Amino acid sequence: MGSGFITEDFDAAQWENIEPYAHDLLNRELNCSGCLETLIKDCSTLAEHISEAGTLLSIAMTCDTESEAKRQAYLDFIENAQPKLSEFGDAFNRRLADHPAVGDLPPRYDLMIKCIRTDIETFREENIPLQIEEAKLETEHSTITGAMTVEFEGEEKTFPQMALYFESTDRSIREAAWRAVVERMSQDTERLSEIYDKLIRIRHQIAVNAGFDDYRSYIFEAKHRYDYSMEDCLEFHDSIERVCVPMMHEIQGLRREALRVATLRPWDVSEKSGGGVDIHGRPPLRPFEDVEGLITGCSNVFHDMSPELGGMFDMLRERESLDLESRKGKAPGGYQANLEKTRIPFIFMNAAGTHDNLSTMLHEAGHAFHSCYSSDLELIGERNPPLEFAEVASMSMELMSHPQWSVFYSDEEARRAKLDDLEKIVCFLPWMATIDAFQHWVYANPEHTREDRSEHWLELRRRFGPKTDWSGFEELKETSWQGQLHLFQVPFYYIEYGIAQLGALQMWHYHRRDAADGLARYARAMRLGNTKPLPELFRAAGLDLGFDEEHVASLIGELSEAMAEIRA
Template sequence: MKFSEWPYERADIQKAERELEQLMEDFRAADSGEEQFEVHRRYYALEGRVRTQEVIARVRFDGDMTNAFYEKERQYYDEMMPGFRALQAKYQKLLYESPYRDELEKKISPARFHAMELKFRANDERLIPLKKEENELTNRYMKLIAAARIPFDGRELNISLLRPYMVNSDRQVRFAAHKALAEYFDSVTGEIDEIYDGLVKNRTAQGRLLGYKNFTPLGYERMGRAWYGQKEVEQFRNEVKEWLVPFIGKLNEKKRKRLGLEKLSYVDENVYLPQGDPAPVGTAEEILKAGQTLYRELSPETGKFFDFMLEHELFDVEGRKNKRSGGYMNYMPDYKAPVIFANFNGTSGDADVITHECGHAFQGYVMRDEEVRELTENTMDCAEIHSMSMEFFTGKWMELLFGDRAEEYRQVHLESFLQFIPYGCTVDEFQHIVYENPEMTPAGRKAAWARLEKEYKPHLDYGEDSFFAEGGFWQKQHHIFGLPFYYIDYCLASVCALQFKVQMDEDFEDAWSRYLKLCRLGAGLPYTELLHAAGLKTPFEKGCVKELVEKLEQKLF
């Protein structure tokens, strides 16, 4: 059955809460770890049923944010899920405090029990009213961005459909497209400032309600960071400033000469070749068909995965009006099925869906028969390794997507991959500054962003574009609004993926076997042990970034 045909029935959250209350009674009454795990199996079924229906509703609403029925369903889950998650946290606390914990740890894993502590605080029931307000503010931002209508080239475009013009080989077209984007954000910056101000104050209130000085510790707990904290992240960012930023400077000088320019402008940020960056060849259907060939050749496991995705039409990838911007993978436990959401727009970003998002989905597919659900609950720092590494493992099949420009794509992909890390660190440090100074004004936030850009991306030249020059660029980064402190996970995972890249260039089969091992380990080990099991260094290890830069410098210069 195809995803569009899968039945949707609103999950009755109040009924689910009553079922969960009964499960808790049964769990308390159990006389052994085995009996408690039998109750826990029932919990998996209940959680999976609720999650499956919620995901179906959200994906269908994201596909058309004017759909009144699914908008009402999304509002229902935004209203009801905080209470259900708080009750889930109570249930997990019973699991955590079980007198038979030793027996349960053998079935589930000690690492997951350690991670539960963070969930308890992040889902404290006292936060429910504030979380509901937070959801409303986040969705207000998402709807504002999705509703963007930017006049350009005789058409009305959303942000995704404007992007091809922003990377056009004609520099004047790029200038015009960036100007149009800046004008749109300038026209709504007051509303965005108001939304974000509300989010910062709301999240600060959540942190303080739990006894923290600000939101940051709670933000880390939400991300499930049980194995490292702010100190380690700051150390990583400092290594990026010390080693990667100067290296990026050399790459930019190389790019400037390649483009034949006297000076790089911010409109050249995502352009790498004078003839224009390569774009995938073919329609959305043809790109997906090429992806099928790619994954069948990569390995038996990836071939079965991609066949499954196509058979059930689990790709919603065509860009259209009223569709939410961005892309993601989600998972529906009752169907043991990933689903991929994206916006194809004729740029190399379309290929990223076939590589990056499929990396997420493949790992979910690999773990689809795992009974112990906790082992499938990857924290984002691990999940992004699966996706970002897949971008490199699929590299040698890019002829299927880019034809005779495949080598150009591989060059551009590696350079842009490296360029991203300082930007991701900018997003992360910006959020630390904001939440440590919750009374900061909108103007102060923009000034902080502008200062960080000079540290992490000193080459940026906004010219006469005052909106971006004065620090407005962050307002287009939806993770800042909907997923606080998430973005650094992309950077940490990038360093891990680049290690795989260096290794696969030496021995592809060995690197792939260790990647497959990483996917199959799921969330069963602490972060550092998980990386070491796959033959990777943790990004926090002193000298990790330096060593990686030295190896890449030999490859690129």
């Protein structure tokens, strides 16, 4: 963009096309003032091309997991280009960090240089083949889970489509749907356990090679977690156990009473989200009929919040940057990806008409707005904020859009949807703590057996989990962690949701008091992209970064008040 370093479009998924530019960056003479800044700028331009090429391949694969050609193209990139890129990245980092003029760079580059020094410390050439092996196993996990469908009511259904039945007011339908799903999952339990065993071994070896005791200490460095420690995470788990778990039991006690059942079974409440069938026996919320209705409705929501947000959302639609409907062969879940060269965000999800789908859409739109607000920042590294803050953008957008939900709902339905979502925040935090605590244990004890793992999982479920009755499904309960994609695909990416949720609650509390002020705080912080350390990003919006019980209790207390207001 503008530097003249790369003037043409080229296929940046192929190493032979990248190599001449990489060679130049590693070998050009650097003896003028300002040379380093030009070097950084040019490297960023090259990284934009490569990132976009890789992202497009990954999008193509997740939109069509049945295509051998698309999977192969992505794997080629992972196997052929990625190792060379890792080596190049390390050589470039060293060239920059070791240059005598690096200390003269303006403060703008401080955070970047700090991260580069960490990357140099954690880089080991012998880890490259291990990382390829890891990426291949992750791809296999995607393929296995993408292929999971069930025959239900005479039709082949994807898992996201099955989610509709978990909200059925007919308990026998919920049970049948749940059984169909877990039966299908259990066909792959053994293979998924094998994949996880291998991933743990590989990740532990990567950490040891890089000079760390275990993968936990490695990943905290590799993820640039400068602003909170392992102990902070453990304190956060404790705070959640004391503040949220009792409240979750209360919410689920009400559910059990309202449903007039002796015990809650796994088909009465989601162990992950705390959601499920409506406790007053009302039919499931159906905010939209089809993807077109979802898009038009969201456009109205955002325009009503502010013309700026509305304009950003319409741009996504006009640029055909949305793949939203659920279909067979599409990877599960939802995500937002940045196309770094064109600087247009892409949103992927599996919409089947549920309220959860609407929440996902609002969430991913928040990520997309974050990209739009920071798209003017010059360097690729300046535009990609840490996940602990990226999720503030998305989670607070779910909450701040509450007043506009009348676009999709009657007053009564909107009240119900908001209450459900707030309850889910209380119930999700314990699940987050479960997943994070599980990973701490898994990687602190890499020699564990599958039996140990099951036992520890069950122990965490007793500590943080709902009082759901799994009788008859004990074996399944031991491996229910397998439904959590992050454990396979993005290890240790989970506490971020908890940290960000606390940030999002604070943003929402500002917005409830004064909507314009809330949105101004939002925009101000999002425009910073990744140019400031995490605590400063929080501070830019007036948010506190904390893990202690008092902080959690005060935010959840305000949330309870909001729930009482909605009920009144």
